[in-house]
Amino acid sequence: MFERCQKNPIIRPADVRPSAEGYRVVGAFNPGATLFNDEVILLLRVAESCVQQQGKIRIPVYRFSEGRGIPEIKEFDAHDPDVLLKDTRGVVYRGKDYLSSISHLRLARSVDGINFTVDPTPFIYPCSPTEAYGTEDARIVSIDGTFYINYTIVSTDSWCTALSSTDDFKKLKQFGIIFHPENKDVAIFPQKINNKYMALHRPNNSGFGQASIWYAESPDLLHWGHHKCIARPRRTVYESMKIGSGSAPIKTDEGWLCIYHAKGDNSRYSLFGMLLDLEQPWKVIKRSTMPLFEPELEYETTGFFGNVVFTNGIVIKDGQLFMYYGSSDETTCLAVSSVEQILYGL
Amino acid sequence: MIKRPSLGHDILQRFEGNPIITLEDIPFRCNTVFNGTVIKKGNRYYHLLRVEGQQGYSVFALAISQDGLHFTVEDQPVMVPARKGPFARYETMGIEDPRITELEGVYYVMYTAYSKYGPRIALAKTEDFYHYKRIALVSEPGNKDGILFPEKINGEYVRLDRPIGKEIGSMWVSYSKNLVDWGKSELLMTPRPGLWDSFRIGASVAPIKTEHGWLEIYHGVKMTTAGPIYKIGTVLLDLEQPYKVIARCDEPALSPREDYERIGDVGNVAFACGAVVENSGEIKVYYGAADTCVCVATADFKELIAMTLVGESS
Amino acid sequence: MPPKKQLDIIHRWEGNPVVNMEDLWFRAADICNAGAVKMADTYLLLITIESLRGHKSLYLARSTDGHYFEVDDEPFIKRSADKAFKKYEEISVMDGRITPFEDTYYITYVAESQYGFRIGLARTDAFEDVTRLGLISAVDTKGGTLFPEKINGRYARLERPWSGGRIWISYSDDLVYWGGFKALLSPRPGYWDAHRVGAAVPPIRLKDGRWLLIYYGIKDTSAGPLFRIGAVFLDPDNPARVLTRTNVPILSPRKPYERIGDIPNLIFSCGAILEGDKLLLYYGAADSCICLGSTTIDKIEQECVKSKGDF
Numbered sequence: 001m002f003e004r005c006q007k008n009p010i011i012r013p014a015d016v017r018p019s020a021e022g023y024r025v026v027g028a029f030n031p032g033a034t035l036f037n038d039e040v041i042l043l044l045r046v047a048e049s050c051v052q053q054q055g056k057i058r059i060p061v062y063r064f065s066e067g068r069g070i071p072e073i074k075e076f077d078a079h080d081p082d083v084l085l086k087d088t089r090g091v092v093y094r095g096k097d098y099l100s101s102i103s104h105l106r107l108a109r110s111v112d113g114i115n116f117t118v119d120p121t122p123f124i125y126p127c128s129p130t131e132a133y134g135t136e137d138a139r140i141v142s143i144d145g146t147f148y149i150n151y152t153i154v155s156t157d158s159w160c161t162a163l164s165s166t167d168d169f170k171k172l173k174q175f176g177i178i179f180h181p182e183n184k185d186v187a188i189f190p191q192k193i194n195n196k197y198m199a200l201h202r203p204n205n206s207g208f209g210q211a212s213i214w215y216a217e218s219p220d221l222l223h224w225g226h227h228k229c230i231a232r233p234r235r236t237v238y239e240s241m242k243i244g245s246g247s248a249p250i251k252t253d254e255g256w257l258c259i260y261h262a263k264g265d266n267s268r269y270s271l272f273g274m275l276l277d278l279e280q281p282w283k284v285i286k287r288s289t290m291p292l293f294e295p296e297l298e299y300e301t302t303g304f305f306g307n308v309v310f311t312n313g314i315v316i317k318d319g320q321l322f323m324y325y326g327s328s329d330e331t332t333c334l335a336v337s338s339v340e341q342i343l344y345g346l
Numbered sequence: 347m348i349k350r351p352s353l354g355h356d357i358l359q360r361f362e363g364n365p366i367i368t369l370e371d372i373p374f375r376c377n378t379v380f381n382g383t384v385i386k387k388g389n390r391y392y393h394l395l396r397v398e399g400q401q402g403y404s405v406f407a408l409a410i411s412q413d414g415l416h417f418t419v420e421d422q423p424v425m426v427p428a429r430k431g432p433f434a435r436y437e438t439m440g441i442e443d444p445r446i447t448e449l450e451g452v453y454y455v456m457y458t459a460y461s462k463y464g465p466r467i468a469l470a471k472t473e474d475f476y477h478y479k480r481i482a483l484v485s486e487p488g489n490k491d492g493i494l495f496p497e498k499i500n501g502e503y504v505r506l507d508r509p510i511g512k513e514i515g516s517m518w519v520s521y522s523k524n525l526v527d528w529g530k531s532e533l534l535m536t537p538r539p540g541l542w543d544s545f546r547i548g549a550s551v552a553p554i555k556t557e558h559g560w561l562e563i564y565h566g567v568k569m570t571t572a573g574p575i576y577k578i579g580t581v582l583l584d585l586e587q588p589y590k591v592i593a594r595c596d597e598p599a600l601s602p603r604e605d606y607e608r609i610g611d612v613g614n615v616a617f618a619c620g621a622v623v624e625n626s627g628e629i630k631v632y633y634g635a636a637d638t639c640v641c642v643a644t645a646d647f648k649e650l651i652a653m654t655l656v657g658e659s660s
Numbered sequence: 661m662p663p664k665k666q667l668d669i670i671h672r673w674e675g676n677p678v679v680n681m682e683d684l685w686f687r688a689a690d691i692c693n694a695g696a697v698k699m700a701d702t703y704l705l706l707i708t709i710e711s712l713r714g715h716k717s718l719y720l721a722r723s724t725d726g727h728y729f730e731v732d733d734e735p736f737i738k739r740s741a742d743k744a745f746k747k748y749e750e751i752s753v754m755d756g757r758i759t760p761f762e763d764t765y766y767i768t769y770v771a772e773s774q775y776g777f778r779i780g781l782a783r784t785d786a787f788e789d790v791t792r793l794g795l796i797s798a799v800d801t802k803g804g805t806l807f808p809e810k811i812n813g814r815y816a817r818l819e820r821p822w823s824g825g826r827i828w829i830s831y832s833d834d835l836v837y838w839g840g841f842k843a844l845l846s847p848r849p850g851y852w853d854a855h856r857v858g859a860a861v862p863p864i865r866l867k868d869g870r871w872l873l874i875y876y877g878i879k880d881t882s883a884g885p886l887f888r889i890g891a892v893f894l895d896p897d898n899p900a901r902v903l904t905r906t907n908v909p910i911l912s913p914r915k916p917y918e919r920i921g922d923i924p925n926l927i928f929s930c931g932a933i934l935e936g937d938k939l940l941l942y943y944g945a946a947d948s949c950i951c952l953g954s955t956t957i958d959k960i961e962q963e964c965v966k967s968k969g970d971f
Contacts, residue, residue, distance in 0.1 A: 082463075082487070130843075157824030157843065177841040180830070181823040182800055203798045204822070208776035214798055223837035227798040229747075229775050369914070375667040375963075377852070377912060400908030402852035402879060439850035462849055573883040609919045612883040637881075 009331030029326030033313025185244030303328025380634030403440030467492030515546035610636025693944030696931025779804030853877025921946025
């Protein structure tokens with residue numbers, strides 16, 4: 001159904017310049033995507049760790065001052081018994097958690113949708129203690145000429161979702177938190193219905209089964225209500241841990257098409273399709289029983305966190321559906337299909 | 347002292363006036379009082395108490411008695427967390443569970459210094475029980491229940507402690523030439539799977555010298571679905587080689603049974619911190635109950651040793 | 661022997677508990693906690709009671725003196741049969757908090773289902789009937805309560821998202837759509853409220869303009885959590901700003917009825933009534949009964965905010 005781009009991965013960590021001296025880019029993945037001025041714009045999640053030195057463990061941290069994040073390096077002695085290494089993702093030092101890598105958001109531009117130029121500097125950079133552990137997984141949606149960008153912000157309170165907007169991908173307007181912890185995987189619909197904005201979101205269902213996809217609506221994109229749970233994970237090897245929505249739903253004649261990710265047995269991610277009612281998008285009309293896309297090639301099965309394919313950026317370009325996706329929490333890849341093919345596949 | 351048979355016939359018999367010190371005996375506002383260590387000097391009993399303040403961290407208060415049963419608590423705490431100097435950053439969350447040992451004519455207090463870095467063992471000394479001079483922090487984080495032996499063994503100071511390694515709480519022995527630098531640590535004894543002390547153990551009372559060895563009163567913890575149960579047990583250690591267990595009790599000497607031991611901030615806790623052996627041959631064991639009050643129980647010292655001796659040996 | 665001392669600042673009513681199982685005319689499993697309000701001369705409690713089967717509902721109780729209450733036989737708010745609510749209230753409706761607002765009363769409650777906890781909002785004018793307005797949050801949140809007046813033209817609410825254990829504030833123009841989320845109060849390591857905090861009583865506007873927020877603080881021990889009650893004073897114009905906070909709790913579990921029950925060592929308040937300077941705090945004890953404690957604003961400030969010394 002999807003055809004992988006021959007040039008995959010189309011963006012690798014080595015293509016991205018670090019945001020600070022002593023930092024090292026370890027991931028350029030999970031991009032939000034949109035079309036702007038005949039270009040495909042990606043908003044990459046750029047994960048950075050530190051250049052390591054023998055006998056030391058060096059961790060990226062931000063100091064916050066006057067609404068800006070200043071990148072710094074925290075250094076531990078590798079033999080310090082107080083340092084506990086977690087999996088690839090973090091370090092615990094005397095009860096305090098540090099991430100071995102932190103993410104910010106970076107723009108990349110392309111005319112053909114395949115060959116991208118990555119901006120030399122960040123576009124959305126952590127700027128307050130509520131973003132101390134980074135900004136991640138942006139979604140871009142264009143509504144009435146404005147591009148709204150929602151993204152996950154991470155702190156000791158774990159994760160929640162913030163909103164920004166831009167008209168030109170130069171200047172950014174920030175609106176703060178729109179879904180309190182723990183909530184991410186927010187996909188805003190590209191148009192209003194009955195004068196209300198709509199979004200899919202993913203609270204964590206802490207203590208109550210697996211995290212599910214919810215629906216909410218808003219008069220202004222800032223205040224949200226009428227929350228409803230619309231899809232729960234099914235008890236399959238693909239969805240056994242959780243599900244969450246991806247990019248903005250795509251309007252088709254048959255309904256709103258959503259490509260969502262599922263985390264299954266052994267933390268393996270795959271992508272599924274779901275069709276929502278055009279007028280009452282909290283109603284699920286169809287949902288694929290088998291994945292539309294799953295990790296198969298080496299760049300999808302190995303990497304920073306292997307066996308992960310994750311999409312949060314889709315554009316329709318020249319009648320084709322360009323699905324940008326993160327592979328193994330490390331690189332950005334592209335797979336191409338069409339709306340008709342996917343609808344047929346559901 | 348009038349005794350009545352204890353519930354469950356524990357070998358340690360509860361004083362009928364228990365609890366002997368409660369919140370209502372403390373002249374200043376606080377949350378709870380528990381885990382006190384006792385020294386008898388002349389005809390007076392000096393009782394150094396752990397008092398948890400309402401803010402949530404602990405200080406030490408002093409109570410004095412003529413009979414070891416009825417105590418009067420001094421108006422103000424006698425030792426509070428250091429606010430300056432090298433101890434301050436390790437005592438931000440309080441000082442806990444003091445144990446007094448008389449050694450070479452000096453009263454030493456080993457206590458737990460508590461901070462976000464975890465518990466550390468600290469050492470202080472006093473002459474009058476009102477004033478305390480801090481000597482050193484004598485362990486790294488993750489260690490507590492430090493207790494000094496009352497005399498040097500083979501020319502070295504000796505202590506018991508309880509490091510948490512791999513989540514197993516066992517009792518260890520360490521040595522020092524100067525009371526500040528400690529080492530040569532050795533494992534003394536571990537929790538016993540299936541028994542009442544299966545989850546965690548730790549030293550409770552300064553070791554008491556007897557002809558059969560050092561008698562150590564320790565606490566043993568069993569974990570249940572409703573939380574932990576803390577009981578009091580005994581063990582005899584070799585006089586010359588204190589890392590060797592001569593005999594360890596099979597059964598606890600006292601288990602939480604009375605309401606004041608079962609109900610409180612941390613229920614089902616009987617946690618000894620001090621004991622006095624009287625000339626009459628009676629031992630008074632002072633223990634905190636349910637992290638909420640202080641109690642005393644007594645036994646014939648010989649009987650307590652005899653009960654320990656029938657237990658398993660190393 | 662020296663005299664026994666009682667230095668806690670709360671005075672527990674000698675007749676405690678105010679409501680226990682023997683006050684109910686029906687069989688039940690548990691009495692958990694209560695919202696409280698004074699309407700004209702009537703003291704009203706909205707009590708969370710768990711049925712023997714295991715579902716919780718909210719019952720009204722009335723009193724003329726604030727001490728002796730008659731509990732209704734039928735719940736005032738029970739799990740909804742209405743399609744819009746049913747799915748999210750299938751286990752319980754509980755922790756009702758009453759906010760007097762102009763001529764009406766808003767009730768926030770916790771809706772529990774297999775999806776998790778959500779905040780529900782209802783309205784009543786005279787506690788004769790009640791209208792559900794909606795479930796105003798997604799899941800993963802509890803301890804929701806509404807301010808009794810608009811803040812800079814907007815409704816404001818407090819809640820306790822699952823993650824982080826903090827109290828958050830958010831705002832709304834219409835009670836339906838909520839935004840502007842901001843963390844307001846955090847747990848304090850080493851303190852009695854070291855692990856989680858949450859709004860207990862709906863914020864009360866004091867005579868001097870400041871907001872009084874009575875909250876619960878939790879410290880986890882090896883034997884389970886200890887629930888206590890504290891307070892913060894919030895800025896008159898911007899309640900997202902904390903002016904002062906009690907260093908020590910106003911109320912801690914001490915009495916047998918607070919220590920023994922389905923959830924031991926639990927004090928959990930959802931309602932208080934301010935009469936002049938006197939605060940009547942109704943609180944659930946050990947998830948087994950409702951009690952009454954009284955103190956004054958002045959005492960809270962003098963003894964708990966400005967607590968001297970090291971302890």
